[in-house]
Amino acid sequence: MSDQAEKLRNRLLSNIPIKEAKTLAVVSGKGGVGKSNFSLNFSISLAKQGNRVLLFDLDIGMGNIEILMGKHSALSIADFFAGKALLEEVVFQGPQGVEYISGGTGLSQLIRMDKESIAHFTTSLHDILRKYDYLILDMGAGLNEETLAILLSVNEIFVITTTEPTSLMDAYATMKYIHLADSSLPFYLVVNRAGSVKEGQETLSRIENVLGKFLGRIPVKLGIILEDKIVQEAVKRQIPFVLLNDRSQAAKGMVQIIEKYINKESYNAEKRDNRSFTARLKQFLFER
Template identity: 40%
Template sequence: MNDQAETLRLKMMQSKGRTARSLAVISGKGGVGKTNFIVNFASSLRAQGKSVIIVDMDIGMGNVHILLGASAKYGLREYLTGERTLEEVVAESRLGLNFICGGSGLETVLEWTESRFQRLISAFETLQQQYDYILFDMGAGASESAIELILSVDEIIVIATSEPTSITDAYSMMKFICLRDPEKKFFIVNNRVLPKEDGNEAFTRLQFAMRKFLNKETTLLGALPEDAAVHKSVVAQQPFVSLYPNATISRRMNAITANYISSGTDIDSKETSTFLGQLKKLFARGRG
């Protein structure tokens, strides 16, 4: 544990002189594999040489640490209240992936005091200097607290299955966000695709609705099949891309990651992140 703490301290002291991209992973409904996706997406990014941290914003239902086979004594709430330092709330899995648990103190950002909000900004400023990507695992649905953060991030990945309820709820979520920020960029991943299903069905239907009703384009990153390796990796509390690197789903996940990096969103090829600036604007409007 002392070695791990020292490693984290060194990371916090280092500066890459560039700004991390911020990415929210969302879904319209629960049970579509959103958290499993973000854990494996982060692991795949890390395997491709990117430094990544996951911030678990699924209030009350966060389970990033469970899927990583790790534990976290403290979360972002303890940092915001001043009980713990940022170093103390950044946890590390046994495979070296960093994450931060959320907490009930994150529910209504716009009602925070100035000092607490400034503490949040300070944390994100530090993380943006230390990582290539900050991935936010958002809770299912469109709560006001979730929308506040989602509207600030650079990009959004939407996880959907071919089930009609998943597609309908995902569209409602995307529409709500798009009406607040028409410029927000959406990526779509079709998850849990069955062998006889069209792997692009969810994307095709979502893209059609977004084009017809909102004149908005979306980008397909890829599709992930229903695979026994997922269940086995959950039981083993390890990302399937690490535990079963040759499985079909792992190869598909790596392809999705490569598609994302080559889409123009890579930290080395895209303009500076506007994440903190957008978050500050939201806070200012909420208090005004």
């Protein structure tokens, strides 16, 4: 096992380019804003467009992606970090062809993702990412040195907020923290549970103005998902809302977000170099 890990590590450290999935990290700053629900339904919507998607619940020990889709996996990412399973053994089939890695729920002992474990994760992830078009990372609450390493390695950051002042403040604080570490990372903003389109647009504009004034950033205002009782019904029934009712306000909002995201090159999005997720993470871990 150690020989195999060393070979993988050496391959990572080489400069041989290998096409990998585009990697998106979904953050919120504040819990309870619907981040995981967005990650799941966004992943399904991408898959419905013919994309190969891997959804990774990184809220280790407290994950709820499985619960939201009504699945139960025999293994989670915690088993990988504990050395009980290979990474490909913790990948399971979800709805609409989405594949996922569970964060695990109700674990008696939470797994700390230190530098060594992330390095092992990186080498293992390197090969399987060639299977996918997108890797969606549903990040856990809070930021530390290890999670920052992951965030600084992705292609894009999706920031989910509501219209509540505390949610907006936490979302801004999260973006400021990431910006100070790497000002080139693009931010994509989504307002969830907006009372109206007008309220959602005003919230997007408010965040945009604050980012421009204090950080000199121009985010991509990706879209709005309206408050919709079908979302609560979907959570209760453990069926993603884009599958439960594709004519609901929430599902229509997700369609608009997907359309804008796929056609984002026509927008003034911030540019970032095209290195892969594992190449960036490798540099962060091994060269800094």
